Structure formats: C-alpha cells, structure tokens
Amino acid sequence: MAALPSSKRGTVLVADDDPVMRLLMLEMLAQVGLDAIEAEDGERALACFAHIAPDLVLLDVDMPHLDGFAVCRAIRAREQEHGNGAAVPVIMVTGSDDLAAVTHAYEAGATDFVSKPINWPILGHRVLYVLRASDAIARLRIADAHNRAVLAAIPDTFFRLSRDGYYLDYEQGHDPAAVFTQRECAGRHVRDVLPHPIADRLLEQLHGVLATQTIRSVDYELQRDETVHHFEARLVGTGAGEVLGLVRDISERKRTEEQIRRLAYCDSLTGIPNRQAFLETLERELARSSQHGRKFAILFMDLDSFKRINDTLGHNVGDLLLKVVSERLHDTIRPGDVVAHDAVLDNVARQPPSGNLARLGGDEFTILIPDLDRVEDALNVAHRVKDAMRRPFHLDGHEIFVTASIGISLYPEDGEDCTSLLKYADTAMYHAKNCGKNNAKLYSSALTTQIMSHVKLEVGLRRALQNNELYLQYQPQIDVRANRIVGVEALVRWRHPEHGIIPPNDFIPLAEETGLIVPIGEWVLRTACSQARAWHRECRHGVRVAVNLSARQFKDENLAQTVLSVLNDTGLDPRMLELELTEGTLMDDALATLATLEQLRAIGVYLSIDDFGTGYSSMNYLKRFDVRALKIDKSFISGLPQDSENAAITRAIIAMAHGLKMAVVAEGVETDEQLALLEQYGCDVAQGYLLGRPTAEGAIAEMLMALTEA
Ligand code: C2E
Ligand code: MG
Ligand code: MG
Numbered sequence: 001m002a003a004l005p006s007s008k009r010g011t012v013l014v015a016d017d018d019p020v021m022r023l024l025m026l027e028m029l030a031q032v033g034l035d036a037i038e039a040e041d042g043e044r045a046l047a048c049f050a051h052i053a054p055d056l057v058l059l060d061v062d063m064p065h066l067d068g069f070a071v072c073r074a075i076r077a078r079e080q081e082h083g084n085g086a087a088v089p090v091i092m093v094t095g096s097d098d099l100a101a102v103t104h105a106y107e108a109g110a111t112d113f114v115s116k117p118i119n120w121p122i123l124g125h126r127v128l129y130v131l132r133a134s135d136a137i138a139r140l141r142i143a144d145a146h147n148r149a150v151l152a153a154i155p156d157t158f159f160r161l162s163r164d165g166y167y168l169d170y171e172q173g174h175d176p177a178a179v180f181t182q183r184e185c186a187g188r189h190v191r192d193v194l195p196h197p198i199a200d201r202l203l204e205q206l207h208g209v210l211a212t213q214t215i216r217s218v219d220y221e222l223q224r225d226e227t228v229h230h231f232e233a234r235l236v237g238t239g240a241g242e243v244l245g246l247v248r249d250i251s252e253r254k255r256t257e258e259q260i261r262r263l264a265y266c267d268s269l270t271g272i273p274n275r276q277a278f279l280e281t282l283e284r285e286l287a288r289s290s291q292h293g294r295k296f297a298i299l300f301m302d303l304d305s306f307k308r309i310n311d312t313l314g315h316n317v318g319d320l321l322l323k324v325v326s327e328r329l330h331d332t333i334r335p336g337d338v339v340a341h342d343a344v345l346d347n348v349a350r351q352p353p354s355g356n357l358a359r360l361g362g363d364e365f366t367i368l369i370p371d372l373d374r375v376e377d378a379l380n381v382a383h384r385v386k387d388a389m390r391r392p393f394h395l396d397g398h399e400i401f402v403t404a405s406i407g408i409s410l411y412p413e414d415g416e417d418c419t420s421l422l423k424y425a426d427t428a429m430y431h432a433k434n435c436g437k438n439n440a441k442l443y444s445s446a447l448t449t450q451i452m453s454h455v456k457l458e459v460g461l462r463r464a465l466q467n468n469e470l471y472l473q474y475q476p477q478i479d480v481r482a483n484r485i486v487g488v489e490a491l492v493r494w495r496h497p498e499h500g501i502i503p504p505n506d507f508i509p510l511a512e513e514t515g516l517i518v519p520i521g522e523w524v525l526r527t528a529c530s531q532a533r534a535w536h537r538e539c540r541h542g543v544r545v546a547v548n549l550s551a552r553q554f555k556d557e558n559l560a561q562t563v564l565s566v567l568n569d570t571g572l573d574p575r576m577l578e579l580e581l582t583e584g585t586l587m588d589d590a591l592a593t594l595a596t597l598e599q600l601r602a603i604g605v606y607l608s609i610d611d612f613g614t615g616y617s618s619m620n621y622l623k624r625f626d627v628r629a630l631k632i633d634k635s636f637i638s639g640l641p642q643d644s645e646n647a648a649i650t651r652a653i654i655a656m657a658h659g660l661k662m663a664v665v666a667e668g669v670e671t672d673e674q675l676a677l678l679e680q681y682g683c684d685v686a687q688g689y690l691l692g693r694p695t696a697e698g699a700i701a702e703m704l705m706a707l708t709e710a
Contacts, residue, residue: 010055010131011035015045015071016093017063024120025058032124034131042066046074049088056131057090059110061101068092069108076109086141087111089134091127093118156246163210163241165190165203173247198222202233202245209235209243219250230254267359269319270326278358278366282418285370289411297378299367300407300425301329301385304437305588306363313398320395321402322363329357332388333367333381366425375410375442382406382440390438390615401587403438405429414443436509438584454510460496461507461516465523469495472527473694476703477546477665477687480679485703487544487578489687490528491694492520512552521553522562529570529577531697536576539704544606546578551585555592560599567603574604578629581607583615586625597625608665613653623660630657634668634688641677651681658682 012034014025022038029036037052039045042063049057057075061068072090079087089111094101097115105113112130114123151158157173170185180193191199198220205216217234230251236244265277273281282298289296303325310318333356356368367385369378389404407428415421428443434454435441464470470492477487494502511517525547532545553559567574579600586593586609600607608629609622613636622630632653639646650666657664666678669688678686692703 009033009128011037011052012127013037013039013045013048013052013054013057015039015042015048015057015063015068016060017041018060021060021093024118028120028124029127032128034127042068042071045071046078049075050078054088056127056134057088058093058127059090060093061095061098061105069104072105072108072110086138087134089130091130154246156248159185159245159247160238161190161206161235161243161245163206163243165199165206167193168242194220195222202235205235206243209237210241213237213239227251267326270323270359272326272330273356273358275358275360278360278368279418279422281356281358281368282422285368286411286418286421289370290416294370295372295413296411297369297372297375297381298409298411298421298425299369299378299382299385300409300422300429301365301367301389301404302406302429302433303363303389304403304405304433306402308588309400309402313396313400317396317398317400321393321400322359324393324395325363325389325402326357326359326365328388328391329365329367329385332384333357333369366422372410378408378410379440379442382408386438386440401584403584405432405437406440407432407443408440409443434509434513436505457507458510458514461494461511461514464494464496465516465519467497469497470520470523471495472524472531472697474528474531474545474697474700475687475694476692476700477685478691480675480683480686484707485543485700486685487546488532488700489546489548489580489694490524490531491548492524508550512550515552517550517552518556521550522566524548525563526566526570529566529572532576533570533572535697535701535704536572539701539708541704541708542573542576543700543704544576544578545572546580546608548580548610549585551582551588554581554585554596555588559596560603563600563605564603575606578606578608580610580631582610583612586621587615594625601626611667613649619656619660622662627662629663629665629685631665631667631687632683637666637668637674637678637688638670640674647677650678650683654681654683 009032012029014022014029014036015038016022016025017040019040022040026036026038034056037048037054039048043066045057045059046066048054057072059068059071063071066074069092072092075088075090087109090109092101092105092108092110092113094105094113094115102113102115111134112126114126155174157171159170160168162168166189167185167187170180170182172181185193190202193199194202198218201218201220205218208214209216215234215236217232219230219232221228221230223229228251229249230253231247232250233245233247236246238244265273265280267274285296288294303321306318306321309321356370358366360366367381369381372378385406386404389402393400393402407425407430409415409421409424409428411421414424424443428441431443432439432441472490472492474488474490476485477489478484479486492504492508494504494507496502508517511520528545528547532543536542549559556562563577563579566572567577597607606629607625607627608631609627610631611633612630614633630653632650636646636650636653640650641647654664663684664682665685665687666674666683667687669675669678669686669690671690674688675686675690692699
C-alpha cells in the first residue's frame with residue numbers, strides 16, 4: 001500500500017481488480033493533478049479507505065469477493081458509525097448501459113457513476129467536479145453546524161413566517177416564559193396565535209420586511225404566568241419570500257430602563273418629578289398650548305423659613321418636611337392640575353413621571369397649570385397652596401409652622417419659551433418674598449424693572465437713616481366706650497429725595513431682608529419713645545405708644561438690651577411702650593421666642609399681637625407669652641357690618657380675648673357702622689381712618705391737650 005500522499009488538490013482511492021484499468025485511472029488522475037492510491041479488490045479498498053481517508057473513491061462494480069456495491073455500502077456504514085455526517089464522494093464504474101447497476105449503485109450510496117467504455121478526459125473533469133461539489137457541501141455542513149451552535153447559544157425563539165402570515169416553523173427558545181410552543185404555532189396564522197392588535201402590527205412589519213429587505217422589530221406585551229412580559233420580535237427577510245423572526249423576552253431590560261428613567265426624572269427624596277421632568281413636561285405643554293391656542297401658568301413655590309428649620313431641627317426634619325410638603329401640594333392641586341396624577345405616585349409607572357408637580361431642588365417646588373381659562377384660576381391654586389402650607393406640620397415630635405411664597409408666570413402673556421417662563425415665575429416668587437413672604441405674586445414685565453430698582457432702593461435705604469429721610473406718623477387709638485385717645489401707633493415713612501413719600505410696606509420688607517431693619521427699628525423705637533415722653537411732659541397727659549417690631553428685629557439678640565437703654569435714655573415709663581408683634585414672628589421659633597418675651601416682660605413693656613387672624617397662632621402660646629392685647633386685622637373689619645362671616649369671627653375673637661384677659665383693638669375702622677358694631681361686640685379700642693389717620697406729632701399733641709383741658 002502506498003504511503004500517505006500529500007496532494008493539494010486531493011487524493012483519490014482507485015479500487016479495480018483490472019491492473020490495466022487501474023493504470024489508466026492513475027494516469028488520468030495524474031493528468032488532472034490528483035494523487036491516487038490503488039486497491040486491487042474490495043477488502044483492500046476498505047482497508048485503504050480507513051487508513052488514508054481519501055477525498056474521493058473510484059470504485060469498480062465488478063470485483064471478486066467483495067463487489068463495488070458492498071464496498072460502497074461498507075464505506076457509508078463506516079461514515080455513519082463515525083457520525084460526523086461527512087460523506088466522501090464515491091464514483092462507481094459500471095458496465096455499459098447497465099441500468100440496474102446504476103440504480104443499485106445509487107442505492108448503495110454512490111455519489112455518481114461512469115459507464116464503460118470510459119471517456120478518460122471527461123472522467124478527469126467529472127472527478128474534479130465531484131470533488132469541488134463535495135468540498136462545497138462540506139463547507140456548507142460546517143457553516144450549518146456553526147449556525148446551529150450560534151442559535152443554540154441565543155435564548156431567543158425562532159420562527160419563520162410565510163408572506164401571508166403563517167408560521168412555517170417555530171422553535172422555542174430557552175426562555176420558558178417568553179414563548180408559545182411549537183404545537184401552538186407551527187402551521188397556524190399569527191392572528192390565530194397572538195392577540196389581533198399585536199398580530200396586525202407583526203403582519204405590517206412582515207410586509208415591510210418583504211418590501212424593503214430591512215430588519216424590522218415589534219414591541220409588545222403579553223400576560224404570561226400572571227405577570228406581564230415585554231417582548232421584542234425582530235423580523236429579518238430570508239430572501240426566499242419568507243421572514244425569519246426572533247422573539248426575546250425583554251421584560252428585565254424594560255424594568256431596568258424604567259428604573260433608570262425614574263432615577264433620571266424623579267426626585268429621590270419626595271418621589272415627585274424633578275427639574276428635568278418638569279422642563280420636559282413644560283416643553284410638551286408649550287408645544288400643545290401654542291398649537292391649540294391655550295394658556296397655562298407656572299407656579300413657583302419656595303418655603304419661607306426652610307433654612308431655619310434645617311438649621312435648628314436638623315436635616316432629618318427638613319427632609320421630612322419636604323416630603324410632607326410635596327404630599328400636601330399633591331393633595332392640594334386639583335386632579336385636573338396634574339395630568340398624569342397616578343404616574344406621580346405609582347412607583348412602577350411606565351411613562352416617565354409627569355412633571356406637572358415637581359421639586360426643582362431645595363425647598364423649591366413648581367406646579368404647571370394647563371388649560372388655564374382665567375388668571376384668577378392660577379391665583380386660586382396659589383392661595384390653596386399657601387393655605388395648605390400654613391397648616392401646622394407635625395414632624396418627629398415637633399410642631400412646625402411654615403409659610404410659602406409663590407410666583408406665577410403665564411403663557412403666552414409673560415413669555416414664549418420655557419426658560420424665560422420659569423425664570424419669570426422665579427422672579428415673581430422673589431417679589432412675593434420681598435412683599436413680606438407668605439404671598440403669591442404674578443409676574444409682570446414691570447417686575448424686572450422693579451427688581452432692578454429694588455437694588456437702587458436698597459442703596460437709598462442705607463443712606464435714608466443718615467440723611468434723616470425717615471420720619472414717623474402717629475395714628476390715634478381710641479377707647480371705644482369712653483371715646484377718648486388712649487394710645488398711638490407709630491408708623492414709619494420714608495421721604496425719598498426722588499420718589500417722594502414711600503409707605504412702609506414698600507421698604508420694610510427690603511429693610512428686613514437686608515438687616516437694615518435693626519438700625520431703622522432702633523431709630524423708630526427711640527424716636528417714638530422720646531416723642532411719647534415729650535407729649536407727657538408737654539400735655540401732662542400720658543399716652544401709650546405702639547411700635548411695630550418685625551421678625552428680624554425680634555430675633556436680634558440685643559433687642560431687650562436696646563429696649564431697656566432706649567427707655568432709660570428717654571425716661572419713658574415701660575408701661576407706656578407697646579410692642580406690636582405678628583403671629584408669624586411669635587410662632588416662628590417658639591422656644592427662642594419665649595426667652596425674648598420673658599426678658600421684655602421683665603422690663604415691663606406692653607405686648608400686643610398685630611394683624612391678628614391672618615396668621616396661625618396657638619391661643620395657648622399667646623397666654624403663656626403674656627400678650628396683653630390682640631389687634632384684629634383690618635381685613636376682618638373692612639367688610640363689616642355686612643359680612644356676616646367676618647362679623648362672627650370678630651365677635652369670637654373679642655370673646656376669646658376677653659376670656660383670656662386680653663384687650664382687643666380693632667384696626668382699620670372706617671365707618672360709624674363699624675364702630676357701632678364693635679362697641680356692641682364689646683371691643684375695647686379702635687384705630688382707623690374714621691378716628692384719625694396717621695398724622696404728625698403736633699396733631700396728636702393737640703388731641704392730648706384737648707383731653708387735659710376737658
Ligand atoms: P400695621 O402695623 O398693621 O399698621 C396699620 C396700617 O394700617 C398702617 O399702614 C395704617 O396707615 C393703616 N391704616 C390705619 N387705619 C386704616 C384704615 O382705617 N383703613 C385702612 N385701609 N388702613 C388703615 P402703614 O402705615 O402703611 O403701615 C403698614 C405696615 O407697615 C404696618 O402695618 C406695619 O406692619 C409696618 N410698619 C409701619 N411702621 C413700621 C415700623 O416702624 N417698623 C416696622 N417693623 N414695621 C412698620
Ligand atoms: Mg401695627
Ligand atoms: Mg395691623
């Protein structure tokens with residue numbers, strides 16, 4: 001037997017009992033560049049085959065002992081046994097026109113045949129052709145095995161769809177939840193397997209794939225094992241008028257995407273939308289509103305004393321407060337104010353959370369009010385929000401009082417783009433704060449100018465004290481029953497060199513904000529006390545002077561010291577000085593308040609609550625603080641006597657104050673009817689335009705002189 005040949009084109013095993021025939025075959029094979037190995041009978045042919053694994057076998061049918069058919073069968077059996085699926089091409093050489101032999105040869109597993117007499121040049125080409133074909137088949141087989149391995153590694157389900165939507169086959173992937181079974185699908189139409197809306201989308205994409213030969217995909221959801229699974233089917237054209245589909249369960253990916261989206265769009269502390277979500281909602285709303293000619297409003301809310309809560313009670317309480325604030329906001333704004341109401345609360349919301357209510361950061365919240373009919377509607381929401389914030393918060397054992405300042409901008413009146421609208425709402429919010437907090441203000445373009453002039457105002461206010469531009473007016477307070485003056489309230493004014501007289505409401509908030517209120521307040525106190533002392537001396541008739549104290553002054557740790565030294569310097573009896581505080585000032589920080597009030601009480605000054613009824617205060621506290629009088633806010637008085645509700649409130653305040661041994665002063669009394677009613681209710685003191693406008697000290701002196709003369 002020949003040694004193992006090393007031909008590039010291949011090695012052919014030639015099995016023939018006729019030596020001449022073998023010689024001719026070898027010659028022919030050499031001619032076409034192939035190596036050959038000879039075997040003179042069937043047994044040897046099989047041994048050779050096993051030993052050298054030829055690329056092709058040329059096999060004579062007629063051989064003694066083991067004929068060609070038997071050899072061919074043995075070769076195929078052997079290949080089967082070795083199980084690699086490879087099939088070496090076998091060409092059988094038959095007698096001429098022996099049709100039975102040809103049939104027999106194919107049955108035995110032959111690849112091809114040639115019949116004698118042999119046309120040698122043709123045989124050479126034939127051998128080469130069969131070799132090439134066999135090579136191609138081998139390569140296809142490898143590619144096929146490769147593809148199968150790849151497919152086996154992919155968890156997807158595979159199917160083929162005919163152009164009219166029938167499953168040609170269906171191979172279930174590893175993902176058990178993901179798919180139907182082979183039995184449920186093969187041979188059936190997609191509309192008989194999948195819900196119709198999904199099937200129709202799949203069919204539409206199927207036609208798209210066939211028409212364009214692009215890859216298309218369809219996302220859909222199916223309920224499986226009591227949970228909703230998310231699937232993605234990708235459709236690929238096979239080029240044979242049918243489409244290959246791959247289905248994958250992408251539920252996990254969708255969940256992760258959703259989580260990422262929530263992280264990107266949700267404020268982690270409160271769970272409501274964040275700035276980004278709000279901006280995107282705003283963009284959408286702007287597009288929608290401009291398309292339909294609708295209006296919307298942005299509310300920008302900021303808590304007034306959040307920093308203080310954070311500083312005094314700690315960040316935990318601060319965080320808690322923000323959470324409860326966001327809940328209150330959520331409850332306060334009508335469901336209609338928030339489009340995707342549920343998405344805000346639902347932790348597994350599939351849509352990005354709607355940004356209609358959002359926390360921009362810190363203690364800043366925004367609310368988008370779409371489809372606004374009237375500006376008043378935005379103001380109403382703002383007032384509801386403000387009221388919701390004023391209810392005391394009970395957090396971690398603390399009772400906390402906060403107020404909110406709200407700015408409002410309107411589309412399209414104030415601006416046509418999101419950035420400007422948000423900025424304007426912010427500006428309006430600052431304006432609200434400057435107007436004494438706990439306020440809601442609409443943006444107006446005049447505001448920007450106003451805020452610019454605010455800066456100028458501040459510069460002016462710093463000079464006002466030195467330049468003697470501040471002065472006091474005094475408003476008489478009349479004893480309702482005795483009808484005589486018992487006190488005056490000192491009210492500050494600013495005579496601005498350019499703008500004329502500026503009322504306190506226009507500069508006190510600025511003075512508060514800048515801290516200028518402390519020196520200004522001290523000046524007011526000193527001036528009022530020395531004036532009261534002077535009246536007493538000149539008119540020989542004492543009158544109590546009431547001075548307004550703002551929160552900032554009240555928090556000044558030198559307050560008691562200042563009051564004491566002013567009283568000493570002016571020589572005024574402490575009982576003749578009344579300090580007016582607001583409920584907000586008192587409730588701001590009850591503990592610190594108590595200490596300051598204790599000091600003031602020790603000095604012996606008279607304490608009253610100004611604008612009573614507009615804030616929240618606990619009666620219990622008022623009693624403990626040794627408050628001597630309540631001044632009912634003029635907003636309650638102005639509607640009297642017609643406004644029955646305010647009448648009832650007024651009457652109740654008076655009764656309650658008397659129960660606690662406090663006196664009652666009614667502010668803003670403008671008509672005789674009001675005065676009569678107040679007298680009927682038992683009100684002690686009245687103050688208002690009816691009884692005397694704020695006036696210069698000379699006019700008060702005259703009133704006091706008249707008393708002395710009487
Ligand atoms: P307030 O303490 O409640 O003072 C009463 C306000 O009501 C005064 O306004 C007074 O002019 C006004 N008023 C009096 N009677 C009537 C009336 O019959 N009808 C109406 N519509 N209004 C009446 P004013 O002087 O503009 O003061 C406004 C606020 O500015 C004061 O409210 C007070 O909170 C603050 N303020 C005034 N002076 C000072 C001050 O020296 N220091 C501080 N911290 N605040 C001051
Ligand atoms: Mg007052
Ligand atoms: Mg008042």
